[in-house]
Amino acid sequence: MKVIDIMTTIRHRKGIKVTEVAEDHLAQEKNVKPDGKVGSGEKLWKRLSLTVGGTVAISLGLLTSVYVATLHENDLWFSNIKEDFGMIQSCSRVHSCKEVEREISFRTECGLYYSYYKEMLQATSIQQGLHGLIYDNKTESLRTINVLERMNVYQEVFLSILYRILPIQKYLEPVYFYIYTLFGLQALYVIALYVTSWLLSGTWLSGLLAAFWYITNRIDTTRVEFTIPLRENWALPFFAVQIAAITYLFRSHLRPLHEKLTLLAVFISTFLFSLTWQFNQFMMLMQALVLFILDCLDMLPTAKVTWLYIIQLTGILLVCVLQFFNSMILGSLLISFNVSVLLARTVQKNMKMGCLLNRLGKLFFHVLMVLCLTLLVNNFIKKILNLESDEHIFKFLKAKFGFGATSGSANVQSTDKMEICTIVLKPGAAYNLMHTVLFGCLALSTMRMKYLWTSHMCVFASFGLCSTEVWGFVLKSVRLYTPQRLCVIRYLVPIITLLYLSYKFCPGMMDELSELREFYDPDTVELMNWIKSNTPKKAVIAGSMQLLAGVKLCTGRILTNHPHYEDKSLRERTKQVYQVYAKRSPEDVYSILRSFGTNYVILEDSICYERRHSRGCRLRDLLDIANGHVMDGLGENEPDLKASLYPRFCEEIKKNLSSYSMYFTRVFQNKTFHVYKLAKHK
Numbered sequence: 001m002k003v004i005d006i007m008t009t010i011r012h013r014k015g016i017k018v019t020e021v022a023e024d025h026l027a028q029e030k031n032v033k034p035d036g037k038v039g040s041g042e043k044l045w046k047r048l049s050l051t052v053g054g055t056v057a058i059s060l061g062l063l064t065s066v067y068v069a070t071l072h073e074n075d076l077w078f079s080n081i082k083e084d085f086g087m088i089q090s091c092s093r094v095h096s097c098k099e100v101e102r103e104i105s106f107r108t109e110c111g112l113y114y115s116y117y118k119e120m121l122q123a124t125s126i127q128q129g130l131h132g133l134i135y136d137n138k139t140e141s142l143r144t145i146n147v148l149e150r151m152n153v154y155q156e157v158f159l160s161i162l163y164r165i166l167p168i169q170k171y172l173e174p175v176y177f178y179i180y181t182l183f184g185l186q187a188l189y190v191i192a193l194y195v196t197s198w199l200l201s202g203t204w205l206s207g208l209l210a211a212f213w214y215i216t217n218r219i220d221t222t223r224v225e226f227t228i229p230l231r232e233n234w235a236l237p238f239f240a241v242q243i244a245a246i247t248y249l250f251r252s253h254l255r256p257l258h259e260k261l262t263l264l265a266v267f268i269s270t271f272l273f274s275l276t277w278q279f280n281q282f283m284m285l286m287q288a289l290v291l292f293i294l295d296c297l298d299m300l301p302t303a304k305v306t307w308l309y310i311i312q313l314t315g316i317l318l319v320c321v322l323q324f325f326n327s328m329i330l331g332s333l334l335i336s337f338n339v340s341v342l343l344a345r346t347v348q349k350n351m352k353m354g355c356l357l358n359r360l361g362k363l364f365f366h367v368l369m370v371l372c373l374t375l376l377v378n379n380f381i382k383k384i385l386n387l388e389s390d391e392h393i394f395k396f397l398k399a400k401f402g403f404g405a406t407s408g409s410a411n412v413q414s415t416d417k418m419e420i421c422t423i424v425l426k427p428g429a430a431y432n433l434m435h436t437v438l439f440g441c442l443a444l445s446t447m448r449m450k451y452l453w454t455s456h457m458c459v460f461a462s463f464g465l466c467s468t469e470v471w472g473f474v475l476k477s478v479r480l481y482t483p484q485r486l487c488v489i490r491y492l493v494p495i496i497t498l499l500y501l502s503y504k505f506c507p508g509m510m511d512e513l514s515e516l517r518e519f520y521d522p523d524t525v526e527l528m529n530w531i532k533s534n535t536p537k538k539a540v541i542a543g544s545m546q547l548l549a550g551v552k553l554c555t556g557r558i559l560t561n562h563p564h565y566e567d568k569s570l571r572e573r574t575k576q577v578y579q580v581y582a583k584r585s586p587e588d589v590y591s592i593l594r595s596f597g598t599n600y601v602i603l604e605d606s607i608c609y610e611r612r613h614s615r616g617c618r619l620r621d622l623l624d625i626a627n628g629h630v631m632d633g634l635g636e637n638e639p640d641l642k643a644s645l646y647p648r649f650c651e652e653i654k655k656n657l658s659s660y661s662m663y664f665t666r667v668f669q670n671k672t673f674h675v676y677k678l679a680k681h682k
């Protein structure tokens with residue numbers, strides 16, 4: 001019999017009523033008196049703990065925002081970027097030079113995203129700005145694209161509208177409004193991690209430790225201070241809020257009102273996360289798999305899991321509508337999986353009832369049905385939509401991977417032994433543990449995902465150090481368990497850990513904050529100013545994806561390609577533009593570039609003579625392999641590769657040979673860049 005049953009029998013013999021036993025037992029679990037009232041001292045202590053813990057959470061969040069903002073300022077001297085005399089002479093105004101330097105500090109796709117914020121602010125009205133994004137003919141030459149459909153830039157739209165309507169133009173420049181918003185989201189991120197750890201462990205000391213670990217492991221938890229506009233910097237704070245809300249949702253005995261408000265918080269955070277990052281579907285698919293596995297193992301309440309499936313579906317479909325029915329979202333595995341799970345549940349009821357063997361059979365059939373339905377639904381949607389936009393992600397993954405109740409005859413002794421040998425995982429802890437494991441596997445395959453996994457590891461590790469269950473298990477294993485020892489070690493270990501972290505990392509953080517640098521990229525600044533001054537506003541410019549994002553932001557010229565990978569035709573166009581770094585004839589390169597309406601092409605020595613990567617991994621090597629040409633330098637080549645009939649274009653064009661000059665005329669040159677104007681007709 002269970003312990004409570006034995007206690008009931010004893011009290012019956014002594015004349016104590018069963019109802020009193022139940023009341024006493026529940027009172028012990030909830031730390032309340034048998035009459036349902038909480039002691040005044042205990043109530044005051046809980047309020048004080050909540051107040052102190054909440055204040056610490058908000059303070060740490062704000063300090064993190066100030067910390068990353070200061071690092072950004074110290075690294076670039078962003079508020080007062082210094083201009084030298086040569087730069088100032090090449091600009092019409094000093095402010096123009098400073099603006100260019102600030103803008104080119106948004107590297108690669110960061111510049112592309114920020115350019116849409118700038119466009120919305122420069123538009124004569126909000127309506128005109130939105131029209132310019134929906135019917136955009138500057139991002140890709142000879143094409144009109146819907147930027148709101150293709151990219152996740154609603155955050156830039158929202159911020160630009162907010163900046164227009166708020167009375168802050170006199171006090172805050174647009175760029176600062178933008179970057180301060182993102183640094184402010186870091187506060188939300190840290191607070192969400194803090195709250196999640198607090199909910200898991202029951203003490204805000206765990207949240208404090210999680211926040212400290214997040215800050216001291218900044219290199220592996222965030223890169224917001226030097227890649228501000230990246231989509232992950234917008235999305236991950238909302239994802240952390242969603243995880244905190246789900247952790248709270250899985251708590252037992254929630255009041256109906258609290259449960260509804262929590263579900264609302266989950267929906268809002270899920271929607272905002274999905275709206276701000278193009279990889280949302282893959283993150284939420286992992287989350288759906290976590291829910292599915294734990295639900296199949298009967299470790300989560302089924303009704304709440306069903307609500308989470310529905311919320312995921314509703315959130316991503318709403319984003320799909322806002323992105324003008326983006327086909328990549330409609331063809332996502334997340335939608336197919338969630339629909340399949342809900343259909344399988346409707347068909348297969350009472351899956352968790354019956355004997356063990358019967359339940360295992362039902363479980364196997366359920367998993368098989370869900371997987372088959374997912375593949376069937378997903379393939380059907382992709383066939384209907386003719387969808388291939390996400391094929392590069394699956395190719396990338398292929399390359400990465402190389403291609404219950406106890407019986408009534410039990411006694412008190414056996415029950416105690418079970419308690420010694422096991423740790424009972426509550427639903428919230430089970431969800432976060434499985435979440436950590438699966439996202440850890442994802443981080444091992446994709447470096448970019450380490451920022452998601454490391455942050456959650458900070459949460460789960462701090463929960464482990466402050467967990468009653470973990471320390472209870474450890475003390476019982478070495479036969480030293482007492483409630484007093486459990487309480488002491490549960491608080492003493494995290495406090496010692498915090499003191500150690502402060503001793504080890506605080507001096508380094510202070511040194512980092514005192515280290516002052518400044519932005520210096522005169523060649524790129526010179527290039528951007530030359531383009532603005534010497535090319536027509538409707539000129540079409542070709543070059544590398546990363547550089548062209550800056551060209552669009554700083555000059556507003558039309559691009560042949562840009563760093564957005566979730567479009568198959570754009571990937572093919574970029575591959576063609578990059579033939580300027582391959583072994584192709586001048587006639588071929590000219591024909592390719594003119595087919596995209598190109599007027600100017602920018603060649604970069606850093607790509608043409610790349611030394612950073614090993615042979616076979618450089619861009620020019622990849623182009624040679626794709627074209628069937630033998631790679632440069634010493635080393636083996638595949639037997640089917642042949643020597644090219646032509647030298648490398650980016651090297652040969654600099655010799656000013658007549659076979660090249662009849663198609664291309666050099667119009668700009670510095671130590672890093674070479675710009676050539678294409679002949680109009682040949």
